[in-house]
Amino acid sequence: MHHKFHFLPLLLCLIFPAMAEAYPEKALVPGGIALLALPDYQEGTKVTFDNKQIAVFPYKNTWVAMAGIPLDAKPGNYQFSIKHHTGITLNTRVTVKDKKYQEQHLTIKNKRKVNPNEEDMVRIKKERIRKQKAKTIRTDSIPKVDFIWPTEGHISSVFGLRRFFNGQERRPHNGLDIAANTGTPVRATADGTVIDAGDFFFSGNMVFIDHGQGIISLYAHMDHIDVKPGDTVKQGERIGAVGQTGRSTGPHLHFAVFANKTLIDPIYMLPKRPDQPTEKPQMSAYP
Ligand SMILES: [Zn+2]
Known part of the structure; x- marks a missing residue:
């Protein structure tokens, strides 16, 4: 069995239309949400954020991985890992910014x-x-x-x-x-x-x-x-x-x-x- 796995689209898919309806909203801050679009998602693929397995779900014509960012997360880079069931792993990073809470x-x-x-x-x-x-x-x-x-x-x-x-x-x-x-x-x-x-x-x-x-x-x-x-x-x-x-x-x-x-x-x-x-x-x- 052959599974094609395209590298390029995954790295270029970080743009998403704005949503009017209720749907997880990206907020790259402590206590916020990091999202990653997965147009090449196949069953069996696992996605982690900061080494924790995260939720993956279909949305419109693609799939999305959603990570919760801890309130005590330090500002800086955090890694998504996309582990394909064939063993191929792709990594991509996002930057979490600081947020001051009252x-x-x-x-x-x-x-x-x-x-x-x-x-x-x-x-x-x-x-x-x-x-x-x-x-x-x-x-x-x-x-x-x-x-x-x-x-x-x-x-x-x-x-x-x-x-x-x-x-x-x-x-x-x-x-x-x-x-x-x-x-x-x-x-x-x-x-x-x-x-x-x-x-x-x-x-x-x-x-x-x-x-x-x-x-x-x-x-x-x-x-x-x-x-x-x-x-x-x-x-x-x-x-x-x-x-x-x-x-x-x-x-x-x-x-x-x-x-x-x-x-x-x-x-x-x-x-x-x-x-x-x-x-x-x-x-x-x-x-
Ligand atoms: Zn309360």
């Missing part, structure tokens, strides 16, 4: 949610393992990346903010907060399978949905949950309701997205909205 200071009345006691720590450690397991699930099906907004409401906090709770710095904000009244329906952002669902110390009622090939969405602080692990959900299907469970200052949905086990800014996955933050670098470039 600070946010929050006051939490329940001090245990900022400085947990020993008993809480036992629980937190168990939940950390559970979260780790959920985010590292990888299924082979073609990922669903045509996301919709998971709830109605205004953006109350953006991704990447350096966070201080009661004056103490904690991990940066790794999702998008959408403020809404308690009870507002929360909907699956795309078709998928529920990986985990339950009550967590910091995140409150939380659901993880697998969309395929390491694309995973997460919904936290919900008032209640309407799904259970193993359920398949359709895009727009109700999975719970907005609440303020866990470490929260008011009712909102914390929405987060993983790609290659990396939390990325969900705004790059969602359709444009008038109230969304405007300081988006390179929003027209693709990839």
Whole structure:
């Protein structure tokens, strides 16, 4: 069996038309997305970014590989590797630029949610393992990346903010907060399978949905949950309701997205909205 593998087109395919519909958007910054068009894609080809396997999916008349860039990524060059099933590997690089994220200071009345006691720590450690397991699930099906907004409401906090709770710095904000009244329906952002669902110390009622090939969405602080692990959900299907469970200052949905086990800014996955933050670098470039 012979498989033709053309070198040139792969290297010349870095230009893409701008998209009007919801679709992953290139943002070569920490917390952003790197995209690579693969016009010669054949089944069995694996693509890695920074040595992590990434999602590959068809788009219009080509295929695209999508990589999540970690929030703590240093500016510089990062490598895509395209490993053809015949053994040929091609490498191409992209340059990740710096992005400054703002600070946010929050006051939490329940001090245990900022400085947990020993008993809480036992629980937190168990939940950390559970979260780790959920985010590292990888299924082979073609990922669903045509996301919709998971709830109605205004953006109350953006991704990447350096966070201080009661004056103490904690991990940066790794999702998008959408403020809404308690009870507002929360909907699956795309078709998928529920990986985990339950009550967590910091995140409150939380659901993880697998969309395929390491694309995973997460919904936290919900008032209640309407799904259970193993359920398949359709895009727009109700999975719970907005609440303020866990470490929260008011009712909102914390929405987060993983790609290659990396939390990325969900705004790059969602359709444009008038109230969304405007300081988006390179929003027209693709990839
Ligand atoms: Zn949040």
